[in-house]
Amino acid sequence: MKLRFDYNNMMEEAIGKEGIKASAFQKNAAKIAAAQKSVLDNRGKGWQEWCDLPYAPAEEIDELISYCGAIGKKAESFVILGIGGSALGPLSVASALLHLHHNELPKAKRNAPKLYVEDNVDPERMAALLDILDLKTAYFNVITKSGETSETLSQFLILYAALKEALGAEEAKKHIIVTTTIGKGTLYDVAQAEGFKVYGVGKGVGGRFSVLSPVGLVAFAALGLDVKAMLAGAAAAAKSAEEADVRKNPALLTAYLQVEAMRRGKNVSVLMPYADSLKYMADFYCQLWAESLGKAVDLDGKKVHTGQTPAKSLGVTDQHSQVQLYTEGPFDKVVTFLAVDDYRTTVVISDDKDVNACDFLKGHTLNELINAERKATEFALKKANRMNYTVYLPSVTEETVGELLMYFMYQTAFAGAMLHIDTFNQPGVEEGKKATFAMLGRSGYESKLEEVNAAAHDKSYIIG
Numbered sequence: 474m475k476l477r478f479d480y481n482n483m484m485e486e487a488i489g490k491e492g493i494k495a496s497a498f499q500k501n502a503a504k505i506a507a508a509q510k511s512v513l514d515n516r517g518k519g520w521q522e523w524c525d526l527p528y529a530p531a532e533e534i535d536e537l538i539s540y541c542g543a544i545g546k547k548a549e550s551f552v553i554l555g556i557g558g559s560a561l562g563p564l565s566v567a568s569a570l571l572h573l574h575h576n577e578l579p580k581a582k583r584n585a586p587k588l589y590v591e592d593n594v595d596p597e598r599m600a601a602l603l604d605i606l607d608l609k610t611a612y613f614n615v616i617t618k619s620g621e622t623s624e625t626l627s628q629f630l631i632l633y634a635a636l637k638e639a640l641g642a643e644e645a646k647k648h649i650i651v652t653t654t655i656g657k658g659t660l661y662d663v664a665q666a667e668g669f670k671v672y673g674v675g676k677g678v679g680g681r682f683s684v685l686s687p688v689g690l691v692a693f694a695a696l697g698l699d700v701k702a703m704l705a706g707a708a709a710a711a712k713s714a715e716e717a718d719v720r721k722n723p724a725l726l727t728a729y730l731q732v733e734a735m736r737r738g739k740n741v742s743v744l745m746p747y748a749d750s751l752k753y754m755a756d757f758y759c760q761l762w763a764e765s766l767g768k769a770v771d772l773d774g775k776k777v778h779t780g781q782t783p784a785k786s787l788g789v790t791d792q793h794s795q796v797q798l799y800t801e802g803p804f805d806k807v808v809t810f811l812a813v814d815d816y817r818t819t820v821v822i823s824d825d826k827d828v829n830a831c832d833f834l835k836g837h838t839l840n841e842l843i844n845a846e847r848k849a850t851e852f853a854l855k856k857a858n859r860m861n862y863t864v865y866l867p868s869v870t871e872e873t874v875g876e877l878l879m880y881f882m883y884q885t886a887f888a889g890a891m892l893h894i895d896t897f898n899q900p901g902v903e904e905g906k907k908a909t910f911a912m913l914g915r916s917g918y919e920s921k922l923e924e925v926n927a928a929a930h931d932k933s934y935i936i937g
């Protein structure tokens with residue numbers, strides 16, 4: 474594995490009684506091993522089909538790269554319609570690997586279509602998208618694992634109608650790729666009826682664990698990213714999750730450290746990348762950690778109301794907004810830094826002789842500055858006895874991003890197993906989805922509508 478992990482500042486030696494004793498690994502060895510076994514034994518089964526995604530058949534990957542790559546070559550814009558796990562994976566990876574101002578680059582330098590990830594149903598956002606898109610050169614990937622999500626289906630209906638109007642029915646079909654569960658759900662039925670190109674999401678691949686399935690790969694291939702290198706990186710992280718020695722297994726180790734931290738009242742997990750390219754990785758992590766671990770009951774049906782609230786923070790930007798809270802506020806957080814050894818460019822701070830000030834900055838690079846600031850924040854947290862650890866990426870590439878994604882997924886699965894919960898369901902989200910169907914008058918949801926109406930707000934508690 475190319476990623477490196479420094480967890481010194483989680484330990485008692487570094488942060489005193491707030492830290493974890495080195496003897497804890499030995500003391501909890503049986504519990505840690507049992508959690509690892511329960512995850513590894515279920516690889517490829519039930520809701521753990523995501524574990525097999527790095528090993529997808531070569532011919533499937535080749536076909537996807539060839540078809541979607543060709544779409545990417547003729548598209549001026551590639552638009553993802555999806556939400557939750559059907560958007561955050563593609564968004565976080567594409568943001569990590571494309572030029573930071575990809576959409577603003579001139580076409581010759583961009584060498585790939587502009588990317589839009591539409592993960593909301595704000596009417597102004599949809600209108601704004603329609604204002605800027607040239608539908609003749611726009612291609613759409615409609616992604617919904619269930620095939621039933623109101624947000625994605627409504628976006629699809631609006632844009633398919635617009636495409637048909639602009640291009641005619643036959644041509645419009647060629648601008649749509651659907652990613653959904655084969656043989657199940659409304660979107661699959663529509664795709665069959667309309668004759669859209671369809672890629673399947675495995676039955677046992679949940680939304681937030683689906684980034685390495687066609688949910689992410691279709692866009693990555695269209696954008697010309699190296700899909701195979703990403704899968705190879707993911708395979709390396711999956712291999713490291715098999716390591717029996719917890720101190721050599723980053724996903725298992727950091728899952729244990731987080732769960733132990735939660736047990737000690739650290740109810741907030743902050744992910745703080747020190748790289749703009751990894752900014753949306755924090756969104757990916759937040760969904761994965763929140764939806765997977767935030768559960769009312771454990772596997773025995775006992776009420777546990779467990780979970781750790783994820784928070785996103787960007788280094789250095791949020792040093793000037795959030796770090797005050799992290800160093801001096803309640804002792805309820807673990808901060809995970811994402812550090813990059815080699816940024817893809819070096820920018821020197823000008824040694825401008827006319828400016829008779831700032832000598833401490835002149836001649837240094839922004840690379841040095843951002844790393845110094847990360848180390849300074851880490852130092853400040855350690856000095857204040859706050860738990861933190863750092864994941865180092867040698868550089869941001871397809872391979873290291875693939876590793877990072879798989880590391881996060883295994884870490885989450887191991888943490889869920891340690892908490893003895895169902896990591897892969899999301900009953901709290903489903904409730905909202907059903908209430909939305911009811912309020913929009915979907916048939917079969919009449920009793921849900923009565924329930925929603927019965928919960929109407931009391932006017933005496935409303936001002937204005």
Ligand code: PA5
Nearest residue numbers: 557558559617618619622680681
């Ligand atoms: O992780 C999950 O399962 C969810 O966040 C889903 O990704 C999200 O609700 C969207 O679901 P779907 O892909 O079925 O439209």
